[in-house]
Amino acid sequence: MPTEWSPEMAAESRESLHQVHADPPLAETVSREVVVANSQGLHARPAERLAREARRWQSRIELVADSQRVDGKSILDVLTLAAEAGARLVVEATGPDAREALEAIGSLFDRNFNEHAGSQGT
Amino acid sequence: MKFSDFVATDAIRSHVDADTKEGVIREMGQALVDAGKIAAADFESIVKAIMKREDLGSTGIGRGVAVPHTKHPGVSRLVGTVAVSPEGIDFESLDGEPVQLFFLLVSPPDRPGDHLRALESISRQLRDEGFCKLLKAAKEPVDIQHLLEEADAHGVVS
Numbered sequence: 001m002p003t004e005w006s007p008e009m010a011a012e013s014r015e016s017l018h019q020v021h022a023d024p025p026l027a028e029t030v031s032r033e034v035v036v037a038n039s040q041g042l043h044a045r046p047a048e049r050l051a052r053e054a055r056r057w058q059s060r061i062e063l064v065a066d067s068q069r070v071d072g073k074s075i076l077d078v079l080t081l082a083a084e085a086g087a088r089l090v091v092e093a094t095g096p097d098a099r100e101a102l103e104a105i106g107s108l109f110d111r112n113f114n115e116h117a118g119s120q121g122t
Numbered sequence: 123m124k125f126s127d128f129v130a131t132d133a134i135r136s137h138v139d140a141d142t143k144e145g146v147i148r149e150m151g152q153a154l155v156d157a158g159k160i161a162a163a164d165f166e167s168i169v170k171a172i173m174k175r176e177d178l179g180s181t182g183i184g185r186g187v188a189v190p191h192t193k194h195p196g197v198s199r200l201v202g203t204v205a206v207s208p209e210g211i212d213f214e215s216l217d218g219e220p221v222q223l224f225f226l227l228v229s230p231p232d233r234p235g236d237h238l239r240a241l242e243s244i245s246r247q248l249r250d251e252g253f254c255k256l257l258k259a260a261k262e263p264v265d266i267q268h269l270l271e272e273a274d275a276h277g278v279v280s
Contacts, residue, residue: 040234044181044189044241048216075183075216076249082242084235 027059030102031092034109042083044075046113051075053104059095061105072105123239125247125270128227132157133203134263138224143213147172147190150205150226157203160228164196168228182215186258187248189241191227200236202227204266206258222258223248247273 036042042050054061054072061072063081065088070077072091083089091109093102133153140146151169154160160168171192175181182188191202203226210220225244229237248254253273260266 041238043234043238044183044191045179047241048179048183052216074249076185076245079183079241079245080249082238084238 027095028098029092029094030098031090032102032106034089034091034106036083036085036087036089037109037112038115039085040115041085041087042078042081044079046108046115047075047078049113050078050105050108053108054101057093057095057097057101057104059093059098059101061101062092062094064090064092123236123243124274125243126274128200128202128236128240129270130154130157130159130201130203131263131267133159134266135203135205136260136263136266138205138207138211140207141209141211143176143211144169144173146205146207146211146224147176147226150190150203150224153203153205154201154226154228159197159201159203160194161196164194168192168194168196172226176214180214180216182213182217182219182221183245184215184217184219185248185251185254186210186219186222187225187244187254188213188215188221188223189225189227189244191229191237193231193237194228195231197228197230200227200229200233200240202240204257204270206260206266208258223254247277 051073063070063072065081065083068081070081091102091105135153138146138149140149148169151165155162155165171194172190175192181190205224207222210222213221215221227240256269257266
């Protein structure tokens, strides 16, 4: 960190403040592939769990499948993926808590949304 | 999947009398019985299964929309209907808002793909707020039918 103030620094910091607003330097994007393990696919209940988890984080959470990119915080968006069993998706998190968010969401998929093979799964 | 692939036109209701979650589910189930889409003998067990599913977590997906549903061996293909409660009903939705627009789905146990594609159609169209508003404002079942037909024909760009 600079210790002495100068007009150049002020200009610089204004500029970086502007950048913070537009694209926070802390906002890294991390991503990982997940697989829909549930035999029923990504139906209403897992979609709701996913959106609920995604909303806990400040970061932007997106799901990417083939040609579609949707907001992971919206159940409606998640449901439009109609991701069936075995579908591979990429989860992308961008923001100050991206890593933690990605880990939490990845683990939801890894745990198959706590659904069991024998559950009704509607 | 198009709305016309699963929505039973004769079972559409534009103004439900019910003011409770179970009430609206019963009313929509009865509408499917009256339309000949589910057997009267299956009515109680379908309502019970839908309520059991709601216990696992509300199907109120926000924006005043709910998609109560179940699988049931009494149907050989996906059937569904649409209902509107102009006053709104407390459905314990994710966003806490009352629900005005209901899509009820009953699918055969062995067709998870069809169920997913119906959810996809519903959610894709409902992302459009204008479409939601028009459906909720429908005065007659035929208005809902026309809106669904229009969405099927042209899609709704959201």
